[in-house]
Amino acid sequence: MSILETVRLTKIYGQDKNKVEALKDVTVSIEKGGFTTIVGPSGSGKSTLLHCMAGLDVPTAGEVLLNGRNIFSLSEEKLSMLRRRNFGFVFQSFNLIPVIDVYENITLPVSLDDKKIDKEYTSKIIDILGLQDKAESFPNELSGGQQQRVAIARALSNKPDIIFADEPTGNLDSKTAEEVIKIFRTCVEELGETLIVVTHNNDIAAAADVCITMRDGRIKHQ
Amino acid sequence: MKIYLHLALAYLKKQKGRTAALVLGVALAVMLVFGFDIITESQSRDQLADVYRQYGTYHGIFFNLNQDEIEQIKNDGEVSKSAEAVDLGDAVTDDGISMALNSTDKDYIEMHGYKLKEGRLPAAQGEIALEAQALKKMGLKERLNQTINLKIKKDYVDENGKNQIFMETNSFKLVGITGKPEQYYDNGYYALRGFTYYQEGEENVLPDNLITREEVVKLKSNANLDGKLNQIRERYHVGRLDYEVNNRLITALSEFNAEESNRYNDLIKMMVVITAMLLIYNMFNLSLIDMIKQIGMLRAIRAPKKRVRALIGFQGLVVLIAGLALGLLLGVLFSYCGRGLFNFVSWLDVADASLYISGKSIGKAVLVGTVTVIVSSIIPVWLAGRISPLEAIRTTDRSKGRQKRRAYHKVIRRLSGVTGEMAYQNVWRNKWRTIIIIVAVAMGGVLFIRDIAMLSQQDEFDRATSPQILTMQDNDFKLSFGANTDPDLMGYTAKDVRAISKINGVKNVGTAIYRDGFLESDLKDLQEDFIKYNGINSNNKEVEIPVVIKGYDDQQLEGFKKYIDQGTISLNNSPDGYADVIVFNYYYDVLKDHKTKEIRKDLKLGDIMTIKIPVTREGKLGYEEHEVRVSALLKQEWTFTGDSTMGRYMEIIFPQKNLTAAAGVKAMSRVSVQAKAGREDDVYKEISKILENKPFSVMESKLGYLEEDREGFAQALKSRMVIVALILLIAGLNIFNTIKTSLLIRTNEFAMLRAIGMTVKQMKRMIIKESIIYGVLSSIIAAIAGGYRHYAYYKMANDQLKAAFNIDEVFQAGVPAPVLAVLLYGAIAIIICVFAAYASKNKIEKLNIVEGIKATE
Structure with a gap:
């Protein structure tokens, strides 16, 4: 069953001579509970596609349908709420908040929603990600791999429908990257998450259920 | 080097907001310092010119001098110019208007700031020059050659060292009308002065043996005028009461020379400059964060530390130049708008102050701006040189230390x-x-x-x-008479007091009599400091020291109980016939250490003292001796919170009825009025009407x-x-x-x-x-x-x-x-x-x- 669809998604940057078409009429469907990777060479539009699907960037034309509803028809506040409640994000640079500790970073999306933290669930993901002894540490006290695990835990904390990951292993060594791939698989298999990952890493692509290949702003293979 | 200047300018251009803040920070600090200096200088200049016009050019005046003392002071090393005149006592009208009378001396008149408005100065016996304001108060027209009858009154010390009063009526021909600028008379606190002809050996208005002299002096240097004048006073044993400084001129000179730094003014300047420094320091540091990668890159391509520092230095220089230009401009504007708002001088009505910009003000503003920029940019300049390429890449705004929960x-x-x-x-x-x-x-x-x-x-x-x-104690109004009145001849009559009591809204009326008298004392009974302070001749065994003799009504005396240190207030004379008095046995040393000090040694309750009270008997004014008994001594606090002479004199206080009986006084020197709550304005208006025809009457509210x-x-x-x-x-x-x-x-x-x-x-x-x-x-x-x-x-x-x-x-x-x-x-x-x-x-x-x-x- 499709959870997310893009319909003739187009994204154009710049104007006139500087005009760049990052996405050209991209129509794609993401299955619920699946592990989807988007691969392609640099500049192929894979990150732009992810950003548009996640509501981080506004497409020039086309629609992104979440459970059949265009997310860009929502107000800024509702779109933020949607990202907070329905989506999880993992970025290449981890992007943790340096002034709060690991536990608070993990529960940040829930806190922003003014909801009560599900301590049992949070403990579970902390266990799964092996961060038990780091909960009270601050981001600058963690290694890159540990920081990325915190970022994944944060993405999971609000029990999202979909997790978007943009080059999640780009800043990690191969051993740590392997660990992250395992965690992603666990998320899909044990927690039933839908995972969309933009990557250059062939191992991640190989571990995915679906692999979308992009080139020049269009989908080449699915 | 050119490239660094180019880069410095490019960064300043790129970081427009911060550059604007930097320039504004310098400009505001410069504006304030420059503006304040312009205002201070302009106001103090105007004030000084005004004071010269109104109060003359002399710094100090010494009274009761003999010719030898005049010469000594004249030849003193500190004195640059002096002028002397004979003190001919006071010229008093029949209704009690009094003015100082001096011999005619052109320099003396000029140094006092008088101008001849009409006629000429007296050149023969019986001629007089008076101020136009005196004529006005006396109800006379400004008409030359009119005859004016005046009593000549002079306090003098006779050959036995006893104080006496000389008083004789003389006829004068008005030959000159003098005056000072109108503002001098506006504030109500002025002293009238007349000039007549005097020639030693001739028959003058005063016998030669009553003659004393006074001398005005101007010192060579304007620095520490108060101190130097007091030193001269001490050097020639002139008593505290025979010496006055031209207070307004000394203050005006001090403010003009910025001798006494205005602490509040300096505090403000310092605070604004520090705030500006903090802004500039912060902005430079923020710029550094913004430029850190570029600086790292410059360092990577082997730009020397010195050059990198010069880059920030150039930025500082540009900011300084722009800030100074803007600050000086704003400073002129600020001083123009602020000259009527800020008041940095004591006497001038600043609403009319002019604007004067001196090179000194500009120089100081430039110096302050330069110091501000140097101090606030020195750390960023130093830090810029310490940035290494690697550090530049790693540096973030994140806290590097271990965070704590x-x-x-x-x-x-x-x-x-x-x-x-x-x-x-x-x-x-x-x-x-x-x-x-x-x-x-x-x-x-x-x-x-x-x-x-x-x-x-x-x-x-x-x-x-x-x-x-x-x-003023519990009173709402205090009526008295100002300078230019003779206390022995002018006062509030019983009729006046009745009229005031009848005013609707008046709750209570109190009366008091003040008289200048003397206390006879053995020199050995006086404190050493007091002897020195008053320049008392230590060759005499017995001396007479000036005191103020007061008589209060019973109700007021009752209210003074809180000031009693020892004894009780006795409302009647003692059984042995002595008048019971309350004594304030302190003086306030206004010249040295600003403290209240004892006058008579070991004065105690029951002591009998002899005082001299001015009394008019059969139309003749003279002193009468009275023996009084000390029934109470007042606390030092009386000087400040009581109805005192502010520590200028020892005070002998009688129950009023006793003083009236002793001195034959009928008029009151002072009337105090308590109004019913909320009726103060009405009472004020009604009293003002009663005082309309009383020259030099004063109402304090x-x-x-x-x-x-x-x-x-x-x-x-x-x-x-x-x-x-x-x-x-x-x-x-x-x-x-x-x-x-x-x-x-x-x-x-x-x-x-x-x-x-x-x-x-x-x-x-x-x-x-x-x-x-x-x-x-x-x-x-x-x-x-x-x-x-x-x-x-x-x-x-x-x-x-x-x-x-x-x-x-x-x-x-x-x-x-x-x-x-x-x-x-x-x-x-x-x-x-x-x-x-x-x-x-x-x-x-x-x-x-x-x-x-x-x-x-």
Whole structure:
């Protein structure tokens, strides 16, 4: 069953001579509970596609349908709420908040929603990600791999429908990257998450259920 | 080198907001220093010119001198110019208008600032020149050659060392009319003076043996005039009461020469300059963060440290030049607008002050601007040279130290949510920057809190410390006679007192008699200091010291019980026939250490003293001796809070009826009036009508004094609030730029927060909470420093009064806490901080999440 669809998604940057078409009429469907990777060479539009699907960037034309509803028809506040409640994000640079500790970073999306933290669930993901002894540490006290695990835990904390990951292993060594791939698989298999990952890493692509290949702003293979 | 200059300019151009803040910071500091200097210089110049016109050019005057003493003072090494005149006593009209009468000496007249308006100076016996104002008060027309009858009255010491009064009526022909500028007569506190012909050996208005002389002097240097004049006084054994300084001129000269530095003025300048320094320092540091990668790159391609530092140095230079140019321009504008608002001088009506710009003011402003820029940029310049390529890549705005989880973080989170906790943590990411901002905002508060606190407590403070108000006791009005009246001939009659008592709204009327008399004393009974202070000739075994003899009605005497140190107030004469008197046996040393000191050694209750009271018998005025018994001694506190002569004389106080009987006095020297609550204005108007035809009558009003003080304070407050606003403007610029730069530095973080679902509203809330924290912390610092300043002001007043007058607790109710002022400043500081944050909101609204996530710090 499709959870997310893009319909003739187009994204154009710049104007006139500087005009760049990052996405050209991209129509794609993401299955619920699946592990989807988007691969392609640099500049192929894979990150732009992810950003548009996640509501981080506004497409020039086309629609992104979440459970059949265009997310860009929502107000800024509702779109933020949607990202907070329905989506999880993992970025290449981890992007943790340096002034709060690991536990608070993990529960940040829930806190922003003014909801009560599900301590049992949070403990579970902390266990799964092996961060038990780091909960009270601050981001600058963690290694890159540990920081990325915190970022994944944060993405999971609000029990999202979909997790978007943009080059999640780009800043990690191969051993740590392997660990992250395992965690992603666990998320899909044990927690039933839908995972969309933009990557250059062939191992991640190989571990995915679906692999979308992009080139020049269009989908080449699915 | 050219490339570095080019780069420096390019960065300044790129960072427009910060460059503008830097230039404005320098400009505002220069503007204030320059503007204040222009105003001070212009006002003090105008004031000095005014004082010269009205009060003459002499610095000090010495009385009761003989010819030898005149010569000694004239030839003193400190004296540059002097002029002498014979003291011919006072010329008194029949109705008691009195003026000093001197021999005609052109230099003496000129040094006093008199101009001949009409006619000529007296050149023969029987000729006189009077001030036009004197003629007006005497009810005479300004007509030359008219005959005027005047009593010549002179206090003198006879061959036996006894004080006597000479009084004889003379006819004069008015040959000249003199005068001073109109403003001199406007304030009501002026002394009239007439000039007549005197030639030694001829038959003058006074016999030669009664002649004394007086001498006005001008010193060579204007520095420490008070001190030097007093030294001359001591050198030639001139008594305190035979010496006066030209107070207005000395103050005006001191203010013109900036001899006495205006502490408040300096404090303001210092605070604004420090606030500007903090702004400039912060802006340079923020620039450095912005340029760190570029500097790292320059270092990587082997740019020497010196050159990198020169780059920041160039920026400082450009900022300095632009800031100075703008600051000097704004300074002229500021002084033009502020010359009527700020008052840096004592006497001048600043509303009419002109504008004078000197090279010295420009030089000082340039120096202040240069020092401000150098001091505030020296650390950033040094830091710029220390940046290594690697450091440049690694440097972030993140806290490098180990973060700590504190218990109060949870409290903050519970109180203000996750955005509140993040805001608090963000504020402390860069401790120095935060401290700088907090200190900068708190600077204004230190001034604001004490001034606003004083605004609400002004009346209470005045009632406890103002001598004018304190000496009025419980009365609302005090009627007396000013200078230019003869106390022996002028006073309020019984009819006047009855008329005042009958005024609707008057609750109570009290009367008092004042007479200048003498106390006969053995020299050995007087304190050494007092002998020296009064220049008493120590060759005489017995001396007569001037005292003020007073007679109060019984009700007023009853009210003075609180001042009794020893004894009781006796309303009747003692059974053995002596008049019982209350004695104030202290004088206030206004020249040396400003303390009250004893006059008579070991004076005790029951002591019999001989005093001389001026009495008119059969139309002849003279002194009569009376023996009095000390029934009570007054405390030192009487000098300051009692109805005293402010420690100028020893005071002998009689029950009024006894003094009236002894001296045959009928008119009252002073009438004090208590009005019913709320009727003060009506009573004031009615009394004014009664006083209309009484020349030189004076009515003091307690409400008038309070109102005068309130007006003065409100005027001063206005000008101080301009400064507070200026400080807050500079501090606000600092916050605005810091928050703006902080948003730039933390773009990546904000983008991530937006990505994971933080709304723009939540983001703004977080930034506003950050700014509120700045405001709250600044207010706390300001409350502590401002509160302490407020307390210190009260304490200083208390300590000074304790030291001078032995008053234990001036402020019986303690020092009131400046709660309202603190809350008000807290609100202002928070509003400024929130406004600065709000002004940066565009950055948040325009934040592109994807670009932000891609951005690296």
